[in-house]
Amino acid sequence: MFKLSKKIQSLPPYLFVEIDKAKRAARASGRDLIDLGIGDPDQPTPRHIIEKLYQAAQDPATHRYAMDQGMPVLRRAISGWYAKRFNVKLNPETEVLPLIGSKEGIAHFPLAFLNQGDYSLVPDPCYPPYKGGAILAGGKPYLMPLREANGFLPDLKKIPLSILKKAKLIYINYPNNPTSTIAEAGFYQEVINFAKKHKLIVVSDLAYSEITYDGYRPPSFLEFEGARDIAIEFHSLSKTYNMTGWRVGFACGNQNLVSALAKIKSNIDSGIFSAVQLAGVEALTGPQHCLQEICGIYQQRRDVLISGLKSLGWNVTAPKATFYVWVRIPAKYDSIKFSTLLLDKANIVVTPGVGFGRYGEGYIRMALTVPVERLKEAIQRISSL
Numbered sequence: 247m248f249k250l251s252k253k254i255q256s257l258p259p260y261l262f263v264e265i266d267k268a269k270r271a272a273r274a275s276g277r278d279l280i281d282l283g284i285g286d287p288d289q290p291t292p293r294h295i296i297e298k299l300y301q302a303a304q305d306p307a308t309h310r311y312a313m314d315q316g317m318p319v320l321r322r323a324i325s326g327w328y329a330k331r332f333n334v335k336l337n338p339e340t341e342v343l344p345l346i347g348s349k350e351g352i353a354h355f356p357l358a359f360l361n362q363g364d365y366s367l368v369p370d371p372c373y374p375p376y377k378g379g380a381i382l383a384g385g386k387p388y389l390m391p392l393r394e395a396n397g398f399l400p401d402l403k404k405i406p407l408s409i410l411k412k413a414k415l416i417y418i419n420y421p422n423n424p425t426s427t428i429a430e431a432g433f434y435q436e437v438i439n440f441a442k443k444h445k446l447i448v449v450s451d452l453a454y455s456e457i458t459y460d461g462y463r464p465p466s467f468l469e470f471e472g473a474r475d476i477a478i479e480f481h482s483l484s485k486t487y488n489m490t491g492w493r494v495g496f497a498c499g500n501q502n503l504v505s506a507l508a509k510i511k512s513n514i515d516s517g518i519f520s521a522v523q524l525a526g527v528e529a530l531t532g533p534q535h536c537l538q539e540i541c542g543i544y545q546q547r548r549d550v551l552i553s554g555l556k557s558l559g560w561n562v563t564a565p566k567a568t569f570y571v572w573v574r575i576p577a578k579y580d581s582i583k584f585s586t587l588l589l590d591k592a593n594i595v596v597t598p599g600v601g602f603g604r605y606g607e608g609y610i611r612m613a614l615t616v617p618v619e620r621l622k623e624a625i626q627r628i629s630s631l
């Protein structure tokens with residue numbers, strides 16, 4: 247009866263439907279599932295951040311509409327954090343924009359720059375809003391395959407000139423979800439040269455910069471020479487401080503790009519709950535030892551899962567960042583069949599790679615968001631398949 251818009255109709259299908267259905271049915275029938283499918287920290291938000299929210303929420307001033315561009319104190323905290331962490335100096339008034347979670351900004355950003363038929367160059371597999379955002383803005387995603395043979399980096403030379411002429415945005419996301427790969431400085435430099443040559447805006451998603459192991463410290467894209475002429479970077483408190491439910495993230499970088507997103511947002515939302523903004527300030531400026539604890543927990547889980555999978559003869563490498571392990575599956579399966587097998591026969595939930603795009607086929611993603619004992623149990627279950 248209601249005819250959906252062309253945009254809605256052309257959004258990519260939700261490929262986890264079958265597995266979600268099977269997962270719900272399994273839960274309902276009381277089966278003991280080990281859920282490695284969820285990209286959401288299982289640990290609580292650090293105590294001092296919760297206390298700050300509690301305290302801030304007592305003040306009636308926080309109950310009113312927030313200042314829609316983000317509180318100055320939060321903008322300053324973000325700018326201070328970037329200076330300390332990356333040695334990147336951002337003007338809090340013009341080069342920083344708080345967001346209701348970075349997904350919100352990532353999905354809205356293309357509205358500011360895509361016209362009908364323009365392209366966003368998006369990695370595939372990828373975090374779904376890169377594609378969805380392009381389509382909702384009336385544009386089209388052009389898929390840059392992330393192939394294992396190329397270190398899960400896009401091969402920029404393979405993008406046809408005919409596409410580049412109509413492309414406005416290019417997305418990069420390292421440390422990467424879902425492949426958990428990192429990028430070297432040379433890649434960032436290549437992206438800057440490429441983007442300048444073809445007049446592209448670079449959208450860098452840095453959601454996992456703090457979830458790292460073995461001493462690895464990823465750079466911000468904005469550290470590289472020339473990046474600030476052409477780039478906007480999205481960041482989030484979600485993964486760093488176990489705050490996915492709070493909805494607080496931010497965009498920063500080139501002031502024209504940041505102000506364009508602010509203009510879009512001023513037509514759509516009325517800001518982040520002020521008490522959450524103040525808790526965000528506490529997260530960024532308060533004690534940081536929670537970070538080592540958070541990464542320590544994932545690192546231990548990573549080591550258990552990787553060594554367990556290796557003991558089963560699986561060919562996996564330990565990621566240096568993110569809380570995902572991207573695993574190649576046996577050639578005789580596709581990723582949905584293999585995920586279904588793990589669910590049906592071992593009560594283990596994983597994410598089929600194809601859910602992140604067609605070039606994710608042949609892989610599954612396992613999340614390190616369950617305790618060590620459950621990971622050991624998962625290995626046990628797989629070994630007796």
Ligand SMILES: *Cc1c(COP(=O)(O)O)cnc(C)c1O
Nearest residue numbers: 347348349373423453482484495
């Ligand atoms: C989790 C995640 C985000 C952050 O999302 P929020 O909306 O800030 O919670 C952004 N990008 C990627 C790739 C992610 O996995």
